[in-house]
């Protein structure tokens with residue numbers, strides 16, 4: 001009798017708590033993304049849903065921070081860039097599986113985990129920056145950058161930067177270690193200068209005639225050409241030609257920004273709803289505007305500065321395979337002394 005009353009009282013408390021949550025829905029987002037890029041999306045979500053998004057901007061060590069907070073962590077959604085960082089969250093058991101028809105329909109299978117533990121939200125392609133006078137760049141391949149005709153003409157940032165390590169890991173999946181090592185040695189032989197700086201410096205150095213070609217992320221083209229990075233960068237962006245390289249017989253290398261639902265998410269349902277919003281047409285369009293990223297959802301609008309680069313055909317190798325080869329790629333770079 002007494003225990004029955006206790007149970008009724010407990011049920012009442014749970015109900016009250018549930019109502020309390022429903023009337024002031026909120027979701028806690030931990031993200032490494034720049035506030036200026038992500039805020040327009042979150043504001044739009046709050047305006048649409050009435051859900052408060054509490055955002056914690058974590059510059060570095062997102063996984064370490066969430067791991068340290070353990071079961072007391074308030075995080076519902078963890079959001080970051082680079083597939084390696086995303087998969088680190090899964091490997092450290094900080095994510096939980098999510099089944100959502102909305103997410104599965106919007107995000108292509110190669111850009112999400114088969115068990116729903118991570119989802120890509122936007123994409124960037126690793127594209128060719130080239131001297132404006134160069135012709136016949138259509139159909140250029142990543143493999144072809146090793147052609148001796150580019151000797152002394154190639155500029156890249158550090159091979160060990162995650163953007164390049166992922167590309168080299170992709171080559172490893174495609175061609176195996178022996179061919180990848182030979183490719184890296186040939187790329188190194190073509191370098192115009194030591195691999196250093198950032199992607200935008202490649203455009204700057206092409207304009208200065210230090211090099212003829214290089215690789216950079218697609219969104220930097222938008223950032224430079226839009227003038228958002230200032231007049232000097234606009235000059236670099238306008239001064240180069242951009243082409244969409246592919247792996248021979250395949251597609252272009254892309255990397256992602258993405259998110260997971262945190263393993264100990266206190267507001268799990270709200271976390272899933274936020275992710276579902278982020279792959280909606282509205283949010284995918286906002287991504288494109290805020291940071292010149294490609295939407296992951298087919299048919300979502302692409303910024304004109306990006307669509308001007310030509311159609312993007314994503315290579316079919318699943319991102320998870322690329323992420324698994326990052327370490328091997330990094331070791332191979334050391335073997336050939338790429339950055340030295």
Ligand SMILES: [Fe+2]
Pocket residue numbers: 217
């Ligand atoms: Fe970047």
